[in-house]
Amino acid sequence: MVKVVVCGAAGGIGQPLSLLLKQSDLITDLALYDVVNAPGVAADLSHINTKSRVTGHGKDDMDAALKDAHTVVIPAGVPRKPGMTRDDLFKINAGIIAGLAEGVAKNCPGAFVLVISNPVNSTVPIVAEVLKKHGVFNPKKVFGISTLDVVRSSRFVSEVNPSVDPKSTRVTVIGGHSGVTIVPILSKIPGFVEGLTKEQLDALTYRIQYGGDEVVKAKDGAGSATLSMAYAGARFALTLLEATVTGKTGLVESSYVNLDADKESTATFKAKHGLDYFALDVEFGKEGVKNILPLPQVSAYEQTLLDAAYPELKTNITKGASFVTGA
Template sequence: MKRAKITIIGAGNVGATCAHWCAAAELGDIVLLDIPATEDMPKGKALDLMQASPIMGFDSNIVGTTSYEDSRDSDVIVVTAGIPRKPGMSRDDLLATNAKIVSSVGEQIKATSPNAVVIVVSNPLDAMVQQMLKVTGFAPNKVVGQAGVLDTARYRAFLAMELGVSVEDISAMLMGGHGDTMVPIPSCTSVGGIPVTQLLSQQRLDEIVDRTRTGGAEIVSLLKTGSAYYAPAAACTQMVEAIVKDKKRLIPCAAYCDTQYGVGGFYVGVPCILGNDGVEKIIELELTSEEKTNFQKSVDAVKSLVATMDGLLSA
């Protein structure tokens, strides 16, 4: 059986760690790609991972490169390319810069891997995945954003820490945009099948949700010189696995919603069935009136972000 070909665009911390996780799980052969200015850095990281293979016992082939030709005919592409926000840089600066980077990446993907499923990780996530769809012209199910898996993982980790239970016993769902407007769904949050509302007060649950919303910023403040990468890379790997193994995982992803939830043609975090064809189905939950209100606020925030991006790109 032919191995899947997985290309990871951006060989920084998130991209290289994603390559590590994917190789260790033997999900396929891996291409670790970065811009020519990085020179031989992707080759060095790929070689280091290959040298780990006899120890860890994986047979995935890993190639480091700065050429999109090496990524040709990929089955799955993970896009981590972009810049982090720096001192003195406005949110609009980050939005415009990364939108241009994602546009350039999207053009290359369109030319070299027209049948790939594309997982976008670059921030601001909800706008970047929308731009990737626009540039590639791919079917919406073939372009998906990674955020929900990460946000839900943080939520589950914090709940496990609070309750002193295994993370394996916690099921949870978060929806909406990636960031301050994400929407927890209490009716879909349980511990060993027990509703979380029976185990925690509403006040404590709200505090954990707030910590989840700022989970990335908390890590940035602790690291001082970087941002999270272990958990984001693990989240990407779970999505890659669902696609290459056609697992039909029901997980939250930034998916293109048209009539679903009345979104009207934007990417937003919703529960999806993820398989070999990308987003194979969007699950429409029955939300409470409060959840509907919060979800709509999140959708409106995403629409505003995309409008700002479009304005900056056309200026």
């Protein structure tokens, strides 16, 4: 049995994410949990003629939803509104995420946990600290989904240079998942950066870092990035399932992870920068993280971006961990 749970399944991200997951033959049971409307979403999706069984679970049914899950995807929480930063979301979403992590620890301690809920730089440490408190934390199995930054980068790069195929061109994005912590490594696209002026490079980098604001503004108070995030979240989840369920090798996605998931590769970086979490390219294996790929060689321009990202990340990580530990 491969049971996948979506926590926050009735929300703006949760519904399209659940629809995309319902199409996968790798999933046998798709459990949808939310405080409202999850049974209705489940009933709707259950009519789709793929093999997974769909169940809906309301506010008082979290334990049944999570029981024996293989993978838990968490888009739960409130969306950003105009003028609201990802950090503003922390006060609201931190408690929601901690409660869900408690449910994971109790009902499916060996599950892969995929965190979408913002601010990811802080919510992933919250999940980790709750699981540590229960003695079930495995750094190879907890992921912050930063895939949307990669998806946006590929699309935005193709708009600057139409000869770049947005589907086949994968841009490495490292750091974190908000603002200045998002560091796209555009120098790795052959011949791309050389054709840009400094102003064009600045504008493209800013757009990648703050692409979410573009959507929030366009929706005019009606929400944040939901459809693109659902696409990115499903891409990540299905790639992970390919590796963990079928054993397919060589699968890589960018992810915000605890660096102890691959101590051998990250020990020097962790000691130098004092960071427990960082987004890097991750190769998946049967146990989740197989390898964390080394920090790529960066240009002088990208190094300035990293220098700005490190202190911001440290603050975000500390804020998330302290929410649970009180330290």
